[in-house]
Amino acid sequence: MEKILEIKSLNKSFGLNHVLKDISFSMQKGEVIAIIGSSGGGKSTLLRCLTFLEKAQSGSIWIGGEEIVPSELQPVKPKFMFVQKLPCGSGKKFKFVNKYEENGKKKFKFFTTVPVDMTYKYKFFKKYIPTDESGNPLSEINVSIYPKDNVLREKALKMGLVFQDFNLFPHKTVIENLIMAPMLVKNMDKQVAINLAKEQLAKVGLSDKENAYPCEISGGQKQRVAIARALCLSPEILCFDEPTSALDPELTGEVLKVISGLRESGTTMLIVTHEIMFAREIADKVIFLDGGKILEYGDAKAVIDNPTEQRTKEFMDKILKA
Amino acid sequence: MDIQQVVIALFEGFGMSVAIFFATLAVALPLGLLFAFLQKCKFKPVKYLMDAFIWIIRGTPLMLQIIVVYYVPGLLDWGFGIREEFVAVLIAFSINYACYFSVIYKGGMDAVPKGQYEACQVLGMKKSQAFVNVAMPQIYKNILPPMSNEIITLVKDTSLARIIGLSELIFVGQDFLNKGYLAPFFATALFYLAFVGILSIVFAKLEKRTNRYR
Numbered sequence: 355m356e357k358i359l360e361i362k363s364l365n366k367s368f369g370l371n372h373v374l375k376d377i378s379f380s381m382q383k384g385e386v387i388a389i390i391g392s393s394g395g396g397k398s399t400l401l402r403c404l405t406f407l408e409k410a411q412s413g414s415i416w417i418g419g420e421e422i423v424p425s426e427l428q429p430v431k432p433k434f435m436f437v438q439k440l441p442c443g444s445g446k447k448f449k450f451v452n453k454y455e456e457n458g459k460k461k462f463k464f465f466t467t468v469p470v471d472m473t474y475k476y477k478f479f480k481k482y483i484p485t486d487e488s489g490n491p492l493s494e495i496n497v498s499i500y501p502k503d504n505v506l507r508e509k510a511l512k513m514g515l516v517f518q519d520f521n522l523f524p525h526k527t528v529i530e531n532l533i534m535a536p537m538l539v540k541n542m543d544k545q546v547a548i549n550l551a552k553e554q555l556a557k558v559g560l561s562d563k564e565n566a567y568p569c570e571i572s573g574g575q576k577q578r579v580a581i582a583r584a585l586c587l588s589p590e591i592l593c594f595d596e597p598t599s600a601l602d603p604e605l606t607g608e609v610l611k612v613i614s615g616l617r618e619s620g621t622t623m624l625i626v627t628h629e630i631m632f633a634r635e636i637a638d639k640v641i642f643l644d645g646g647k648i649l650e651y652g653d654a655k656a657v658i659d660n661p662t663e664q665r666t667k668e669f670m671d672k673i674l675k676a
Numbered sequence: 677m678d679i680q681q682v683v684i685a686l687f688e689g690f691g692m693s694v695a696i697f698f699a700t701l702a703v704a705l706p707l708g709l710l711f712a713f714l715q716k717c718k719f720k721p722v723k724y725l726m727d728a729f730i731w732i733i734r735g736t737p738l739m740l741q742i743i744v745v746y747y748v749p750g751l752l753d754w755g756f757g758i759r760e761e762f763v764a765v766l767i768a769f770s771i772n773y774a775c776y777f778s779v780i781y782k783g784g785m786d787a788v789p790k791g792q793y794e795a796c797q798v799l800g801m802k803k804s805q806a807f808v809n810v811a812m813p814q815i816y817k818n819i820l821p822p823m824s825n826e827i828i829t830l831v832k833d834t835s836l837a838r839i840i841g842l843s844e845l846i847f848v849g850q851d852f853l854n855k856g857y858l859a860p861f862f863a864t865a866l867f868y869l870a871f872v873g874i875l876s877i878v879f880a881k882l883e884k885r886t887n888r889y890r
Contacts, residue, residue: 406797523795535801567888567889
């Protein structure tokens with residue numbers, strides 16, 4: 355089997371909020387992995403890091419055998435850290451200047467956020483020293499090296515993402531929503547793009563809605579259009595960020611049916627979901643994420659029926675009772 | 677007093693008002709967009725400068741600004757003065773209205789949900805492509821109602837140009853008033869009403885066209 359996605363010790367923090375702690379896992383081609391866990395456990399952040407909407411601080415990402423985000427140990431001599439308050443909800447952003455020598459030349463490097471495999475010791479006014487968890491100053495830190503934006507944009511096309519709240523373009527009809535990205539990004543001919551879009555719409559069972567505006571169709575239909583839109587760019591891995599959380603149980607069914615259909619056709623999928631029973635049915639493997647760590651990772655039925663960790667048991671009990 | 681003469685004089689004044697109106701729009705609409713981008717600039721000093729500038733322009737009367745633009749360069753003896761009344765009025769009006777427009781543009785930009793840009797990024801679009809194809813049509817819809825308000829105010833604000841002797845509609849009307857004729861002065865209202873009426877219809881049409889989505 356071909357390894358299509360591999361993540362090694364991924365770390366992400368928003369300011370002092372350490373959201374992802376050393377996440378590592380890999381995925382085979384054609385596999386379906388469900389990520390479950392309580393809210394605030396880092397599920398969405400993990401997915402956003404994999405689709406490059408967020409940048410991780412340390413750890414590497416391989417997609418299709420290609421190291422897209424390498425990780426590198428760098429000497430650290432932090433001089434200053436700036437604390438910058440961000441708009442509501444985003445917390446604080448840490449900037450720090452790292453001074454180091456390369457081939458006898460002094461160099462400065464700015465990191466927008468500090469790698470997170472460490473805690474911070476408040477020294478005096480606005481100066482922080484990165485330390486490890488026991489409080490010793492660090493001499494080396496692991497840093498993710500992201501490629502330039504235009505390179506990253508190309509690589510990011512290997513990942514498709516379906517959002518919780520659809521994010522369809524409200525001013526475009528369904529078919530225009532679908533053909534926009536192929537035409538702009540892949541320079542596809544309009545007629546070719548329309549044929550492709552019609553094919554994908556048929557796949558999600560919405561051929562009759564191609565000229566409707568997003569405000570004229572139901573939530574379940576919107577989500578199916580969003581899935582078709584992601585499929586139009588033929589991503590290698592299709593990610594779902596709680597695709598049914600904004601829908602009522604009846605509409606949830608039609609979206610889940612589409613996802614099951616995609617599984618039949620062999621699409622590699624990574625699904626963040628609260629629908630445990632659906633995950634048990636559809637996924638090959640399940641990742642249970644809690645407090646930013648992978649608590650359990652294994653065969654879907656085994657993890658959900660017989661969890662080994664105490665925390666996972668509690669979670670399953672609460673979910674299945676509700 | 678010949679009625680034909682009066683009508684011709686009023687139409688000439690109205691022509692000047694309309695000229696000020698369209699010239700101001702032509703400069704202020706793009707200039708406002710530039711101001712809006714400067715206001716959203718991530719480099720803080722630029723943003724603060726822009727904020728201060730907008731505070732000054734919105735915080736002082738437009739009439740004062742016209743006088744400053746027209747007289748101050750000459751008084752300070754900078755070696756140049758703005759002799760042409762129309763140019764002075766155009767400069768003052770454009771800067772003033774660009775500031776108001778920029779705040780409207782900014783509001784329209786902020787009202788586009790972040791998820792729209794994220795969707796574009798995931799679909800591999802460049803930031804510029806996302807702005808032109810996805811954000812702009814939504815911004816256009818968002819700003820249309822406040823913009824129509826501001827533009828209608830501009831129609832009547834053109835009357836301030838008389839302060840430096842530009843012979844627009846009210847100036848002509850006042851001329852007749854000074855000669856003792858009341859009716860032509862009040863008749864100027866009809867011109868404003870007609871012009872604003874046409875603008876209202878145009879904006880209602882434009883808004884209706886954007887109503888088909890969301």
